[in-house]
Amino acid sequence: MQKKYAIVIDTLNCIDCKACLIACKVENKVPEGFWRNWIKPNAIGNALKTQYQPGQCMQCDDPSCVAACPVDATFKGKGGLVVIDQEKCIGCGNCVTACPYEARYRHPEKSVVDKCDFCAHRLAAGEEPACVETCPTKTRILGNLNDPDSKVNQLLKRNEYVRITNPLINTQPNIYYKKETDLLHWPKEPTLPGGIHMSPQFWKTKT
Amino acid sequence: MRKDNKKEISRRRFLKVSASAAATASVAGNTQILYALTTKGSAKSTGVQSNIEKKFSLCDMCFNKCGLIARVEDGIVKKLDPNPKVLKSRGMLCARGNAGIQRVYDPDRLKYPLLRKGARGEGKWQRLSWDQALDLAAEKLEKIGGEYTRCGTLFMAGSDMQSKFVHRFAEAYGSYNIISHESNCLVSRNRAFLDTYGEMPIPDVLNSKYIIMPGSNRFEALVTPDSIDLMSAIRKECKLVVIDPRYTKTAAMAHEWYAIKPGTDMAFLLALMHVMIDEKIYNTDFVKNKTNGFAELTQHVKKYSPRWAEKECQIPAAAIARMARELAAAAPAAMVYPGRRTSDYTDSTQIRRANAIVNALLGNWDQPGGFVVAQKIHLGNIPFEPDFYEDNPDDRVDVNRSPMMFDTEGAYKHARDAVIEGNPYPIKAFFTYKTNPMQTGANRQKTIEMINRLDFMLSIDIMMSDTAWMADLVLPAASYLERMDPYATQQGVSTGPCLVTRDPVIKPMFESKSALWIVRELARRLDLGMHFDFTMKQFKEAQIKKHPEAVKAIKKDGVYHQKSKVYGRYDGKPFKTLSKKVELFSKRYADAELDPMPVYKRPKKIPSGRFQLVVGRSAAITQGSTTNNKLLRELVSENELWLHPDSAEKLGIRNGDRVLVSSVVGKQKIRARLTREIRKDTVYMDTGFGVLSKGLTSVFGSGACIAELLEDRFDYISGNMAMHETLVSVRKI
Numbered sequence: 001m002q003k004k005y006a007i008v009i010d011t012l013n014c015i016d017c018k019a020c021l022i023a024c025k026v027e028n029k030v031p032e033g034f035w036r037n038w039i040k041p042n043a044i045g046n047a048l049k050t051q052y053q054p055g056q057c058m059q060c061d062d063p064s065c066v067a068a069c070p071v072d073a074t075f076k077g078k079g080g081l082v083v084i085d086q087e088k089c090i091g092c093g094n095c096v097t098a099c100p101y102e103a104r105y106r107h108p109e110k111s112v113v114d115k116c117d118f119c120a121h122r123l124a125a126g127e128e129p130a131c132v133e134t135c136p137t138k139t140r141i142l143g144n145l146n147d148p149d150s151k152v153n154q155l156l157k158r159n160e161y162v163r164i165t166n167p168l169i170n171t172q173p174n175i176y177y178k179k180e181t182d183l184l185h186w187p188k189e190p191t192l193p194g195g196i197h198m199s200p201q202f203w204k205t206k207t
Numbered sequence: 208m209r210k211d212n213k214k215e216i217s218r219r220r221f222l223k224v225s226a227s228a229a230a231t232a233s234v235a236g237n238t239q240i241l242y243a244l245t246t247k248g249s250a251k252s253t254g255v256q257s258n259i260e261k262k263f264s265l266c267d268m269c270f271n272k273c274g275l276i277a278r279v280e281d282g283i284v285k286k287l288d289p290n291p292k293v294l295k296s297r298g299m300l301c302a303r304g305n306a307g308i309q310r311v312y313d314p315d316r317l318k319y320p321l322l323r324k325g326a327r328g329e330g331k332w333q334r335l336s337w338d339q340a341l342d343l344a345a346e347k348l349e350k351i352g353g354e355y356t357r358c359g360t361l362f363m364a365g366s367d368m369q370s371k372f373v374h375r376f377a378e379a380y381g382s383y384n385i386i387s388h389e390s391n392c393l394v395s396r397n398r399a400f401l402d403t404y405g406e407m408p409i410p411d412v413l414n415s416k417y418i419i420m421p422g423s424n425r426f427e428a429l430v431t432p433d434s435i436d437l438m439s440a441i442r443k444e445c446k447l448v449v450i451d452p453r454y455t456k457t458a459a460m461a462h463e464w465y466a467i468k469p470g471t472d473m474a475f476l477l478a479l480m481h482v483m484i485d486e487k488i489y490n491t492d493f494v495k496n497k498t499n500g501f502a503e504l505t506q507h508v509k510k511y512s513p514r515w516a517e518k519e520c521q522i523p524a525a526a527i528a529r530m531a532r533e534l535a536a537a538a539p540a541a542m543v544y545p546g547r548r549t550s551d552y553t554d555s556t557q558i559r560r561a562n563a564i565v566n567a568l569l570g571n572w573d574q575p576g577g578f579v580v581a582q583k584i585h586l587g588n589i590p591f592e593p594d595f596y597e598d599n600p601d602d603r604v605d606v607n608r609s610p611m612m613f614d615t616e617g618a619y620k621h622a623r624d625a626v627i628e629g630n631p632y633p634i635k636a637f638f639t640y641k642t643n644p645m646q647t648g649a650n651r652q653k654t655i656e657m658i659n660r661l662d663f664m665l666s667i668d669i670m671m672s673d674t675a676w677m678a679d680l681v682l683p684a685a686s687y688l689e690r691m692d693p694y695a696t697q698q699g700v701s702t703g704p705c706l707v708t709r710d711p712v713i714k715p716m717f718e719s720k721s722a723l724w725i726v727r728e729l730a731r732r733l734d735l736g737m738h739f740d741f742t743m744k745q746f747k748e749a750q751i752k753k754h755p756e757a758v759k760a761i762k763k764d765g766v767y768h769q770k771s772k773v774y775g776r777y778d779g780k781p782f783k784t785l786s787k788k789v790e791l792f793s794k795r796y797a798d799a800e801l802d803p804m805p806v807y808k809r810p811k812k813i814p815s816g817r818f819q820l821v822v823g824r825s826a827a828i829t830q831g832s833t834t835n836n837k838l839l840r841e842l843v844s845e846n847e848l849w850l851h852p853d854s855a856e857k858l859g860i861r862n863g864d865r866v867l868v869s870s871v872v873g874k875q876k877i878r879a880r881l882t883r884e885i886r887k888d889t890v891y892m893d894t895g896f897g898v899l900s901k902g903l904t905s906v907f908g909s910g911a912c913i914a915e916l917l918e919d920r921f922d923y924i925s926g927n928m929a930m931h932e933t934l935v936s937v938r939k940i
Contacts, residue, residue, distance in 0.1 A: 013438055015426040016456055017826040018842050022305035025838060027286050032841065050459035127288075134289055136299035136429070137438040 004080035004145040005118050006174040007132070008155045009054055011181040013139040014039060016052040020131035020140070024056075027119060027130035034105045036116040037131055042182035053183045054139055056116035056131070057082060057103040058163075058173030064190040064203035068098035074113070076205075080145075080174060081120055086112045093193050098203065100166045100187035101173070118142065145174070152176075166190075169203050257281055262712045263290060263765030267687030268303035268310065269829040270366040271431045272697065274765055275300055275307075277688060277712040284308055284688055284713055292764040293707065295699035296431040302827050306838035310686060311713075315670055315835060315904055317683035318717035327659065328677050330901050335680075337718065337728075344680055345732035347663040348380065351636045357381030357596045358604065361622055361634045363388075365642030368692035368709065369722035372739075373640045373667075376726035379738040381596040384604050384634065386617030391647045394616055395927035396549040399559030402611075403567065403790050405783030408578035409700050410542055411773075412436040415576040417537035419479075419530060421450040421472045421562065423546040426457040428824035430547060432699050446537075448530060450475060450522070452821060453849065453891055454884035463526075466886050469819045469931060470552055470810035471520035475527065476543065476561035477807055478516035481508045482531035483568050490538060490570025497782070498567055500792020500804070507804045519809065538569035540576025550649075550822070551931040556611070556924035557805040560793075564805070567789045573777045575701075580776045582704040584696045584757075584769055586750040591738045600632050607631075609926035610799050618926030619648050620919055626657045635662040640722055641684065645673035646831030646895055649917035649930045650872050667725060671902025672831055683719040688712040690721040691743045694750045694757075706757045706767040708747065801924060817934045818854070818890040820870065820916060825893050834895040834910075835903040845910035846893035847880035850937065854887045855879065858937060865940045868892075868911065870933050872918050875911035876940060890935060 016039050024030060024037050037056035063082050066074050073088035074095055089112040096104045096113060104115040119129035127133070132140045143152030155161060161176035166187040177184065190203050260279045265272040266287070274293025278286040287307050291298035320340035325331030335343070351359050362377040362385045364370035370387075377385045389397075400407045412418065412425075413436035425434045441447045441460065449461040450472065458464040467475065483489040484505050494501050513524035513531075534541045543565045549555045571577025603614065605621035612618050623644075626634045637658065645654050658664055658677045666678035675681045692709035699705065715721075723746075727739035741749075751758055757767035781787035785794055797803040813819055827842040828834060834843075848866060860866055862881040867874060868890070875897055885891055896910025920929040 013442065015434075015438065015460060015826075017426070017429065018302045019300060019305055021842070022302040022838050023288075023300070025841075026305055026308055032837070050456070130286070130288070130305075133298075134300045134305060136297070136301060136435045138298075 001146050002079070003147075004174070005059065005123065006143060006145045006152050006176065007118070008141045008143070008152050008161055008176045009178065010139055010141070011051055011053045011178045011183070013137040014052040014054050015137060016041065017136060019134045019136060020054060023130040023134040024116070027122070030114070031108055034108070034114075036103075036114070040183055040186070051182050053177065053181070054131070055101065055103075055175065057099075057118075058101055058171070058175045059118065060171035060173045062170070062172045062204060062206050064098045064100065064169060064171050065095035065104060067203045067205050068094040068190070068192065070094060079118075079120070079123060081117050082115075083117055083120065084113055084115065086110065086114075089113055097193050097195075098190040100169060100171060100190055102188070169200055171203070262710070263761075264688055264709050264712050265692075265707055266296075266300060266304040266307060267367075268301075268307050268833060269429070271296065271429065272368075272695070272707065273300055273304055273431050274707065275304065276765070279712060282713055284311060290765045293705070293766045294432075294702035294768060295697045295705060297435040297699070299431070299435060301429050302842060303829060303833050303836075303839060306833070306836050307688070309836045309838045310669070310833075311688050311716075313670065313836065315902060316686075316717065317669060317671060317675070317681060317719070317902075319683060320718070321681040323679045327679075328655070328899060330676065332681070337720070340680060340682060341725075341728045341732060344665055345729055347665075348636065348729070349733060351662060352381065355633050355635050356598050356600060358384050358599050358632070359634055360384065360636035360638055361386065361604065361626065362638045363619070363642050363644065364640040367641045367722070368695055369690075370640060371693070372723045372726050373638075375591065375738065376730060376735075377638070378593045379591065379730060379735045380733065381594060381599060383599075384617070384622065386605070386619055386622050387615075388619075388642050388644075388647065389616045390612075390618040390620065390926055391550055391644065391649075391928050392548050393550070393927075394613055394618075395555035395922045395925045396545055396547070396559045398556045398611055398613070398925040398927075400545060400563050402556075402784075402793055402795065403560060403563035404572065404578075407581065408545075408572070409581050409698060410544055411574075411576055411579045411700050412440055412544075413701050415440055415445050415540050415542055417446050417534050417541035418544055419448045419450065419534065419542070420457060420461075420544045421467070421475065421546070422551070423544050424451065424455040424457045424823060425544075426460055427455055427826045428547065429826055432702075436700070446533065452819075452886045452889045453823060455823065456826070465522045465526065468519070468521045468810075468886070469821055469889055473554070473558045473561045473805055473807050474511070474516045474519035475522055476558070476565050477508055477511035477805065478513045478527045479531045479534065479543070479565050480504065480561075480568060481511045482513060482528050483535055483565075484508060486532070488532060488535035489568035493570030493572070494568060497570075497572070497789055498791050499784075499786035499788040500790060503792040504564065504804060511807065519807070534565075534569060538577075539571040539574035541569055542566055542571055542577055548822075550928040552810075553920050553923055553929045553932060554805075554808060555922040555927055555929060557802060561805040564791050567791060572789070573775055575774055579700055579773055582698055582771060584704050584706050584754065586694055586696065586706075587752045589741050589746055589749045593738070602631075604632065604634055605926070609921065609923060610801065611924050612926040618921070619644055620921045620928050621926050623648070623653060623657045623919075626660055627653065629660075635660075637661050637664040639665070639674055639678070640667045641669075643668075643672040643674045643831045645677065645899070646912065646914055648919070649914055649928050649933075650919035651912060651914040652873060653919055654914075667722060669719065670832075670835065671900045673898050673900045676900035676902060682725055683717060684725075685715040685719040685721045689715040689719065691747070693743070693747055701773055702768065703771050703773055704769050706751075706754065706761065706769070707765070708761060813888045813934060817936055818850075818888060819931065820868075820913070820933045820935045821889055821891050822894060822913065822917070822930045823891055828893055828895050831895040831898065834898070835906040837905050840905055843893065846877065846896040846913075848877045848911075848937065849882055849885045849891040850879050851883060851885055851887040852881045855881050858939065860937070860939050866937050867940050868916060868935050868937050870916045870918060870935045872933075873915040875913075875915050877911035879937075890937065
């Protein structure tokens with residue numbers, strides 16, 4: 001059976017060391033000033049308990065970015081990963097604002113869009129994504145949802161993890177976060193560039 | 208059309224590259240990765256086949272030496288990944304480790320020997336050939352040795368696997384003035400534990416059930432495996448209490464955080480002892496059988512009640528008493544974490560003595576979740592007999608300034624004062640290897656003053672650090688991925704001891720050379736070549752002779768783990784102290800007219816309008832050695848002054864304002880960061896900014912230098928620099 005990759009994130013393990021940010025940047029040659037992944041703090045400055053939540057492209061099953069692409073340059077590919085054909089991409093930026101997670105950026109030199117693909121080239125080589133592997137506290141766990149014995153399925157069975165979505169558009173993301181942590185409601189509503197709102201149906205790739 | 212063409216090319220390339228990858232795999236006999244099978248990476252290049260290799264090495268972005276695997280494509284390092292087989296680093300590389308690639312390929316690398324032409328620190332350099340540079344260095348060392356004795360040269364080598372060769376050179380040359388970086392870091396901690404237990408244990412964080420961290424910041428000042436183990440422990444059942452004037456990321460993860468008044472940790476620790484003894488919740492067996500001086504201690508801590516301590520350190524008495532009970536209930540799988548950098552107060556050894564003694568009351572020695580005995584795998588050596596120089600002075604230059612300084616580490620503070628004073632004898636040359644006291648030693652102006660007293664200064668480094676910037680002769684060192692290093696032993700605490708090493712991942716770039724090559728060439732020119740009559744390969748063979756199994760393991764996994772008993776190693780054995788027991792009371796200290804048990808001295812009151820400046824770490828910064836790294840600069844591009852909003856309001860300072868920070872030794876301009884993550888009477892900034900070296904083109908002009916502001920007090924027992932005794936004023940520019 002085809003693989004379907006997912007990442008389960010135990011938010012409480014993250015110490016905000018940012019190893020994953022630099023690992024990704026080096027592995028994927030992400031240009032200065034841009035990132036394919038992030039760590040969000042739940043409070044800055046005066047919190048007395050802080051959580052740090054790592055994230056990246058959620059490889060959604062009903063991706064609004066795919067719906068937004070006028071030239072089919074981004075699509076669901078192997079392993080359930082949302083991929084970008086950079087040869088096809090015209091750099092219009094529709095998908096950048098369409099992503100509820102703000103996971104995409106326009107490459108400043110190539111003028112095409114780029115984002116996390118769970119290090120597809122490493123997966124193909126039997127390796128874990130750079131961010132997953134390098135993490136000191138192994139906050140991200142990667143696995144195959146189509147394998148009932150995979151570590152991610154074992155974790156998800158415990159019913160301790162949730163997906164985070166915008167209330168208007170559920171793009172069915174494939175990153176799961178620890179329940180009962182903060183930062184579960186931040187995804188934004190997809191728009192077209194210029195802040196143009198569309199009907200929820202517009203963002204659907206599935207009927 | 209265009210698209211079809213591409214497809215054609217990529218298929219051809221696929222065939223070509225997969226064939227080459229297969230060839231590589233058969234040579235290495237290991238798992239090679241066929242990146243060409245995917246659409247990313249090398250397939251983007253224009254038909255050039257990639258030769259992909261994976262090589263083991265050890266990180267060098269800080270002192271930890273975490274295991275790594277370098278992915279090398281056509282001789283260029285493309286990625287550093289953690290080596291999961293190295294149990295000490297628990298299969299991780301931090302942000303700095305991942306940015307190591309930028310260190311190696313930094314355009315600011317020193318590329319060839321440089322001779323100072325302008326005034327010191329002016330930055331005018333002349334390129335020399337290696338022969339010219341080495342001839343000149345040898346001539347200077349010969350001349351200064353003749354005029355001022357061989358001890359007239361001070362050697363300082365940082366934490367590095369080749370520093371031992373710099374030490375060997377110093378000894379062969381005839382100087383016993385060799386200092387390490389450690390007196391700017393942790394010697395007072397080692398002093399205290401050595402004088403209490405007879406050795407420096409390592410904390411078994413992973414298996415602990417209760418940890419109090421006074422002043423340590425393990426989730427930012429990363430130590431492997433402690434940092435990782437701390438998260439594993441607290442996600443199980445371990446309770447973590449952080450005692451720190453700053454809300455660090457460790458405090459952010461802790462169950463409890465107390466913003467202790469700076470400089471009062473000993474009061475807190477004495478009160479813990481008071482409660483444990485008063486309520487008889489200490490480990491009675493251990494105390495009775497394994498410790499010395501319990502009666503004296505009982506008497507001594509009577510006056511140090513939690514209510515008394517609350518007034519000193521501003522931690523509620525009830526909380527102190529509760530912590531003491533909780534610690535004792537969790538013991539022996541409980542600890543007051545010993546910490547690492549202890550260059551803080553003038554009584555830092557005594558503060559850590561108090562730390563060591565609380566742990567003794569818990570009886571956590573040699574126990575899971577407590578302290579583990581550090582183990583070494585004994586390695587061979589190529590011995591040598593240095594010559595005796597009759598005209599040399601009787602002792603080290605930094606002697607007689609602190610009663611219990613480690614001769615093996617020396618004291619930077621004392622050596623620097625001795626050079627400036629010319630007392631007890633003149634030092635006219637300074638030889639540094641991979642160490643940067645201009646950034647790490649408190650009071651930068653004094654370091655400059657010392658350097659200005661010299662006739663000759665030589666620095667070996669990979670970058671133009673501030674220290675190299677002040678030198679007369681700068682020699683380019685090979686980075687960690689370019690050189691062969693000796694074997695070294697590490698311990699992953701509960702996973703036991705292991706052996707690691709470095710083999711070159713790529714060839715040395717430019718004209719960079721290893722430290723061994725440099726000192727061997729210098730030795731040859733000084734007629735000391737017989738002490739370096741070996742290659743690195745031969746040295747390593749001598750080291751590993753008794754461990755043939757290790758050679759195999761290291762080739763296969765990048766590490767050799769020795770199976771050995773981790774706990775209970777002291778069963779029936781005496782402690783290596785005067786009393787053969789754990790010394791709660793130290794007769795040695797009493798004989799040396801030092802307090803035999805830690806006596807609390809109240810820190811000076813912080814006058815209103817002034818702040819106590821404290822030193823700390825960010826996970827993206829290893830002091831001055833990583834702040835020029837462009838990848839890491841995307842995380843921290845300059846340092847900021849942490850200032851509490853209430854204090855800032857009184858001074859009319861808003862977030863982001865430029866401020867002038869002044870101490871009695873210096874002034875620096877910096878941007879203010881208003882935050883409630885620090886006490887109102889305390890300020891903080893990261894170390895490693897405000898550089899003088901224009902050879903560090905990325906970081907030059909960013910932030911402020913904390914070393915310029917810090918007063919150079921010292922721990923009176925060990926000579927450790929005491930960096931937290933500085934008061935500063937802050938005003939808006």
